[in-house]
Amino acid sequence: MQNKDVLFEIGLEEMPARFLPGTIEQLETKTAAWLHELGLSFEKVVVQGTPRRVAVTIQSLSDKQPDIEEEVKGPAVRIAKDDAGQWSKAAQGFTRGQGASVEDIFTKDVDGTEYIFVKKFVKGQPAADLLPSFKEVLLSLHFPKNMRWGSGSLRYARPIRWIVALYGEAIIPLEIAGIESSNLTYGHRFLGSTAAIDNPGAYVSVLEEQFVIVDQKKRQQMIIDGIRQLETANGWQIPIDEELLEEVLYLVEYPTVFHGNFADSFLDLPEEVLITSMKEHQRYFPVTDASGKLLAHFIGVRNGNSEHLENVARGNEKVLRARLQDAEFFYAEDKAQPIEKAMEKLSKMIYQVELGTLQDKVDRVTKIAKMISETAGVDQETASRAERAASIAKFDLVTNMVNEFTELQGVMGEKYARHFGEDERVAQAIREQYMPLSSHGALPESVEGTIVSIADKLDTIIGSMVIGNVPTGSQDPYGLRRQAVGIIQMLAKTDWQITVEEIVERTAALFEKNALPTVEKDVYTEDVRSFFHQRAAQLLKEEGISYDVVEAVLAIQIGNYPYTLAKAKTLQALRNDENFKTVQEALGRVINLAKKGTDQGVDESLFENEQEKQLYRMLEQNKTAYLDAASKRQAKEALDTLAAFADSIHAFFDHTMVMAEDEKLKTNRLSLLNQLAALILSYADVTKVQWKQVQ
Incomplete structure (x- = not known):
C-alpha cells in the first residue's frame, strides 16, 4: 500500500x-x-x-506499523529447569505468555547469569x-x-x-x-x-x-503586503508592531487591509493616548510621516473581502472618533485637577485589605525610597527628587484618562506632572516606576526612576509575602517574579554599594513596625529569601553561569548583585583551569574543617609551628587587600588574594593537627580556620563548584 x-x-x-x-x-x-x-x-x-x-x-x-521481532528475557536457567533438568512450570508459563512454547527457548548469559529467552513476533497494526x-x-x-x-x-x-x-x-x-x-x-x-x-x-x-486562508503564514504575509501597499501609495510610514500583528493575524480568517482617518484636532492629544486608543482598543496600526510624527490616519484589517470597504472604513472611523472625543474630554478634565486634589482620593481606595489603602502604599514606598537613597549614598538633590516622585507616584490612578486607558498609568502621570510644574526628573520617575514592563524590558534611565521603581516593587513583593500571598507553581497573579527580577536587573546597572538582603530586610522592618504581617516572621523571612534567591539564580543562569557556580556564589546571600555576577563569571572561567585545582582544594578544606568549631578568637601564643604563624600572618596582612578588592567589586583581584593562601593552607594542614587532643590548641586552630573561612565564604562556597579539569 x-x-x-x-x-x-x-x-x-x-x-x-x-x-x-x-x-x-x-x-x-x-x-x-x-x-x-x-x-x-x-x-x-x-x-x-x-x-x-x-x-x-x-x-x-x-x-x-513495522513488524517487530524481539528477544524477550525470562527467568534464570536455575529457575527455568527443575532438578531433573526439565523445563519448570515457571518456564512453561513464561513461554505461554509470549505466545511460544518450550521448544522456542534459547539461553544467553547476562552479567554472568544464564537466562532463558524466546523470540517474539509483533505484527504491526494498520x-x-x-x-x-x-x-x-x-x-x-x-x-x-x-x-x-x-x-x-x-x-x-x-x-x-x-x-x-x-x-x-x-x-x-x-x-x-x-x-x-x-x-x-x-x-x-x-x-x-x-x-x-x-x-x-x-x-x-x-x-x-470559502474565504478562509487557513495557513497563518500566508495570512500574515497578506496583512503585511496590504500594509506596505498603503504605505507606498500614500508616502506613509506604518510601523508594524509584532504583538499587534500576531493578535490581528488570529482575529481574522480572510484578511483585507484598509485605512481610515480621524480629525487633525485629535493630534493635540498625547501621542500615547492616540496610539493606545488605536492599538489596544481597536487593533489599528498607527501611521506616521518619514520623521516618525503621528498622522491622522490608521490602518485596520477586516475579516472579509474588499467589497464595500469604504463602508467598513467609515464605521471604524466613527468608533475611533467616539473614543478620541472621550479622551479629549478626559484630558481636559484631568488637567484642571491639581495633583494634591487627586492625591486626596487615594486614601479612599483600597490597595489590599490587609495592607490598607493606596495612600498607605504611597506612604510606605516614599519611606522605602528614602531608605534606598540613603543606603545607596546618592546626592541630596537626587534623593529629594526621588522622595517627591514616590510621594505623588500614584496620583494619576484616579484620573479619568487612566481610568479609561489603564495601560497609560505612569505615562499620564509623567505628562500631568509636567503640566503642573513638577521637576522634569520627578515627572520622568513617575513613568519609570513601572519599568521594566516585562522580565527583560527596558529599565529606568534616571537614578530617581530606579529608586522609585525598586521601592514600589519591594513594597509589593514584601507586602504580599508578609500576608502569605506567595506565588506557587505557575500562579503569579501580581507578577511578583517579574518585579523581583526587575529589582535585581536595576541593581545590576548601578554602582551602588548596596545588597539585596539589606534593602529587603529594611523594607520588611517597615511592615513589622506597622504591625502588618499576618504570618510568622520566620515563615515570611524564609519565603522572601528563597524567592529572591531563585530570581537571582535564574538571572545568573541566563548569563551562562552553570548551576554549581550559581549555588556557590549564592550560598551565603545574593549580596551586591553586580559583584556577585562578576564573581560567578570569574569562577565559571576557572572551571576548566587545571592550575586552579589545588587552590580550590585548599580553600575547600578550610571551609569544611571550619564547620567543626566557631571563631572564639585567635591566641598567637598557642601556635606550635611556623606554618600556623605563617597562615595567621597572611590572614592579617591580606584581609585588608581582599576587602578593598571586594568593596571595589574587583572579582578577579579578590579571588587572586584568596588564591595566594593556597600554599600556606596546604603547608598548615601538612604540619598541623587541627583536631588536637589539647582543647585549647584545637579551639585556637578552629578559630583561625573560621576567620579564614569567613573570608572565603564571603566570596563563594567553592566546595559547591564541580571543577571540570581538562583531561
Missing part, C-alpha cells in the same frame, strides 16, 4: 487570538510525539489555525486502525481558560462545532462531545458555506474558495 496524507480539523466557536499560538505549537509537538509512540513514520506535520479552527496535516503517513486514537491528542490540548457548554462534561477552549478526520479519501471514525467526524468543513462565517474535502491535499484550496 502507498503512504497517504492525514487531516484532522476541529472546528470551534471563535477562539481568543491569544489562545492560538500556544495551541498550534502544542498540537504540532503532541502530534509528532503520538506518531513516534505508535511507530508510524511520516514526512512532515503541518499545523494551521484560524479563530474558528485548528487543523493538523500529517504528510505521507506509513500505512502500518494505520487506519490506529488513527481514531488521535482523539486523545485533541482532548489533551490545554488552554489558558476552558469552558463547558450544553449538558456535556467536556471542558475545552470553545464549543466544538465540527470535526474533519480523513485518511486519504476515507473518513476516520471518531467522536468528541457528541460531534462525529466527517469530510465536511465550514468556510468564512459570512462569506463561505459548507464544503466537502475529498482528500487532505485539497484542504487549503477548498477553504480558500
